[in-house]
Amino acid sequence: MNDxxxxxxxxxxxxxxxxxxxxxxxxxxxxxxxPASAAPALAEGLAKARRPAVIWLSFQECTGCTESLTRSFxxxxxxxIFNMLSLDYHETLMAAAGFQAEAAREAAMARNHGKYLLVVxxxxxxxxxxxxxxxxxxxxxxxxxxxxQGAAAIVAVGTCSSFxxxxxxxxxxxxxxxxxxxxxxxxxxxxxxxxxxPEVITGVLAQYLTFGAIPELDEHRRPRIFYGNTIHxxxxxxxxYDQGKFAKTFDDEGARNGWCLYELxxxxxxxxxxxxxxxxxxxxxxPIQSGHGCLGCSEPDFWDKGSFYKPLSTPTxxxxxxxxxxxxxxxxLGVAAAAVARxxxxxxxxxx
Amino acid sequence: MDLLSFARGPALQWALVxxxxxxxxxxxxxxxxxxxxxxxxPRNAPAWPGAFKLILTRSxxxxxxxARTAFGExxxxxxxxxxxxxxxxxxxxILLIQSLTGLSWPGLPTGLVTLxxxxxxxxxxxxxxxxxxxxxxxLISNFDDYFSWLVVMLPVVTGLMATAHxxxxxxxxxxxxxxxxxxxxxxxxxxxxxxxxLVFVSRGTTGALFTRKGAAL
Amino acid sequence: xxxxxxxxxxxxxxxxxxxxxxxxxxxxxxxxxxxxxEQGATDAIDLRGLPLSAADLQMLEDFLxxxxxxxxxxxxxxxxxxxxxxxxxxxxxxxxxDGKVVAxxxxxxxxxxxxxxxxxxxxxxxxxxxxxxxxxxPLPGRSTNNCEAS
Numbered sequence: 001m002n003d004x005x006x007x008x009x010x011x012x013x014x015x016x017x018x019x020x021x022x023x024x025x026x027x028x029x030x031x032x033x034x035p036a037s038a039a040p041a042l043a044e045g046l047a048k049a050r051r052p053a054v055i056w057l058s059f060q061e062c063t064g065c066t067e068s069l070t071r072s073f074x075x076x077x078x079x080x081i082f083n084m085l086s087l088d089y090h091e092t093l094m095a096a097a098g099f100q101a102e103a104a105r106e107a108a109m110a111r112n113h114g115k116y117l118l119v120v121x122x123x124x125x126x127x128x129x130x131x132x133x134x135x136x137x138x139x140x141x142x143x144x145x146x147x148x149q150g151a152a153a154i155v156a157v158g159t160c161s162s163f164x165x166x167x168x169x170x171x172x173x174x175x176x177x178x179x180x181x182x183x184x185x186x187x188x189x190x191x192x193x194x195x196x197x198p199e200v201i202t203g204v205l206a207q208y209l210t211f212g213a214i215p216e217l218d219e220h221r222r223p224r225i226f227y228g229n230t231i232h233x234x235x236x237x238x239x240x241y242d243q244g245k246f247a248k249t250f251d252d253e254g255a256r257n258g259w260c261l262y263e264l265x266x267x268x269x270x271x272x273x274x275x276x277x278x279x280x281x282x283x284x285x286x287p288i289q290s291g292h293g294c295l296g297c298s299e300p301d302f303w304d305k306g307s308f309y310k311p312l313s314t315p316t317x318x319x320x321x322x323x324x325x326x327x328x329x330x331x332x333l334g335v336a337a338a339a340v341a342r343x344x345x346x347x348x349x350x351x352x
Numbered sequence: 353m354d355l356l357s358f359a360r361g362p363a364l365q366w367a368l369v370x371x372x373x374x375x376x377x378x379x380x381x382x383x384x385x386x387x388x389x390x391x392x393x394p395r396n397a398p399a400w401p402g403a404f405k406l407i408l409t410r411s412x413x414x415x416x417x418x419a420r421t422a423f424g425e426x427x428x429x430x431x432x433x434x435x436x437x438x439x440x441x442x443x444x445x446i447l448l449i450q451s452l453t454g455l456s457w458p459g460l461p462t463g464l465v466t467l468x469x470x471x472x473x474x475x476x477x478x479x480x481x482x483x484x485x486x487x488x489x490x491l492i493s494n495f496d497d498y499f500s501w502l503v504v505m506l507p508v509v510t511g512l513m514a515t516a517h518x519x520x521x522x523x524x525x526x527x528x529x530x531x532x533x534x535x536x537x538x539x540x541x542x543x544x545x546x547x548x549x550l551v552f553v554s555r556g557t558t559g560a561l562f563t564r565k566g567a568a569l
Numbered sequence: 570x571x572x573x574x575x576x577x578x579x580x581x582x583x584x585x586x587x588x589x590x591x592x593x594x595x596x597x598x599x600x601x602x603x604x605x606x607e608q609g610a611t612d613a614i615d616l617r618g619l620p621l622s623a624a625d626l627q628m629l630e631d632f633l634x635x636x637x638x639x640x641x642x643x644x645x646x647x648x649x650x651x652x653x654x655x656x657x658x659x660x661x662x663x664x665x666x667d668g669k670v671v672a673x674x675x676x677x678x679x680x681x682x683x684x685x686x687x688x689x690x691x692x693x694x695x696x697x698x699x700x701x702x703x704x705x706x707p708l709p710g711r712s713t714n715n716c717e718a719s
């Protein structure tokens with residue numbers, strides 16, 4: 001692959017016309033919620049962009065993120081890896097295996113040192129010197145540190161690499177950590193979600209490619225363009241929340257009427273993601289539209305924040321024994337206080 | 353643990369334990385208190401209807417003082433009723449009460465609750481200004497009055513901010529709101545907020561005593 | 570045998586009324602068309618970025634009508650371009666290769682960019698034309714044209 005070619009040159013060589021490219025940019029602008037008038041500028045920027053080498057590392061993960069990525073509707077994964085990026089290493093998607101694959105990664109890292117984009121899915125095990133999760137005899141944590149040295153930026157795809165995810169869930173047996181806990185000296189973009197929305201993964205990669213810079217991030221290092229609003233604020237069921245109309249069970253009148261799922265534990269109000277707008281499976285639906293509350297999968301430690309089915313305003317605990325103990329303790333104190341007071345009263349009366 | 357999990361978890365549990373312990377302690381302590389024997393001839397018997405009469409009459413301005421107390425009493429009513437609407441009418445609050453007691457009732461629309469909260473906050477602010485400007489009120493006010501005002505005002509203001517997406521991110525604001533309500537719960541038994549349990553007890557006792565003595569209510 | 574009949578699903582009719590956003594959009598177009606007429610400023614509105622109901626979109630289509638020109642561009646799937654009855658307002662709908670809408674834009678311009686020949690293509694075409702011309706048997710007594718002269 002010729003990494004010095006601009007994207008336009010590479011596309012033309014593959015028979016993609018300039019008009020097709022312009023069209024692609026219009027679709028990209030629409031996806032990224034940019035004003036439609038920005039499409040020509042986007043095209044100009046993209047045309048001059050150089051295809052960055054991408055090295056994709058998978059650690060403690062379930063491959064759900066890659067599964068999600070392969071379902072990207074626009075840009076499709078094919079467009080992305082054949083036209084826009086040079087995906088030099090991805091264990092699940094590459095044909096090579098074993099020593100050949102490891103050699104390809106080493107070669108790509110050496111050739112593009114300081115310039116490649118490192119994509120990570122899965123959390124990083126740090127327990128027992130990282131030996132809970134290894135690839136080709138190397139602990140994930142060591143592979144990450146080595147690969148991060150030559151990276152221009154790191155994209156953490158999925159909640160596991162962004163925040164630790166399910167491997168980090170209590171009691172975190174493998175001492176799983178997010179990428180940002182291991183690497184401190186490189187820009188990191190988190191694309192959280194379990195899995196993330198496919199168009200969000202490809203959209204962020206395309207955006208990085210277009211502007212050659214890290215997009216504006218929120219306090220959890222997620223691109224604001226996709227993670228700027230809560231699910232609740234963009235939810236089509238929001239008017240029912242405001243009217244006080246709630247489904248009380250999953251099969252009651254309210255559920256059939258499509259009312260708000262807050263009382264069934266929906267975490268939409270505290271979850272930042274694009275599910276309510278970009279949606280899933282070519283904008284077909286998203287969990288709330290399908291009748292189930294949001295689990296909050298794009299938020300840190302979503303697995304350990306209490307039941308998925310308990311409303312946000314209720315306690316995360318259900319043991320009421322401490323409360324009863326408090327009341328009993330109060331009763332004992334009250335009785336004791338009254339007894340002391342009566343005793344003193346009696347003494348004062350007798351003295352008189 | 354993030355702030356919201358802390359607020360919904362251990363902080364809520366501790367606040368409720370302190371609240372229950374304090375309220376039960378003070379209520380039993382006061383109710384079991386011995387009374388000095390009264391050997392005088394009662395002017396009226398039984399005395400207990402006077403208890404209810406005083407509870408009612410003292411809930412309304414006395415005609416003689418109406419001109420001077422009407423403003424303060426109106427503001428107090430606005431904030432008490434407003435607060436009741438917010439606490440008992442907002443669906444997420446009802447869910448909290450339901451999760452603790454099993455009791456539930458229909459909620460009110462968010463718009464109405466927000467309006468009530470805004471009126472409550474306004475009335476509370478006016479009452480503080482009145483307390484600071486009124487020479488007598490200022491003289492008889494102590495730390496308890498100001499701190500009790502603060503712990504009631506905080507949940508109202510932070511709740512409004514969370515709803516309006518003002519200040520920090522929503523999940524942080526929500527946690528701050530819950531924590532501020534927990535501060536109020538924990539403080540309630542130990543300061544003047546305890547009047548929420550004692551107001552009718554003390555008023556009724558006074559009423560019964562007055563009736564026995566034959567005083568006009 | 571199937572228990573599906575017992576599941577009380579209620580089909581709620583989609584809310585397809587006019588939201589008022591279509592009307593707001595027409596006012597917006599009015600302003601932008603004025604700017605095009607007076608200053609030549611072009612603009613574009615992404616229809617999918619706005620909360621438009623099906624009824625809104627239908628109303629918009631009926632209101633804007635169809636003008637004199639329509640084009641279909643075949644590049645990575647179809648793109649349909651037509652000028653509305655109001656000259657200077659174009660509807661550009663981009664489809665993916667499998668026929669799904671990937672962008673739907675109202676452009677306020679004298680000519681949408683997608684129709685205009687990209688400058689790079691002109692240069693490339695010139696080269697290709699010359700190459701093709703070279704393959705033609707030359708007429709006796711004439712020399713070939715030279716692109717670079719222009």
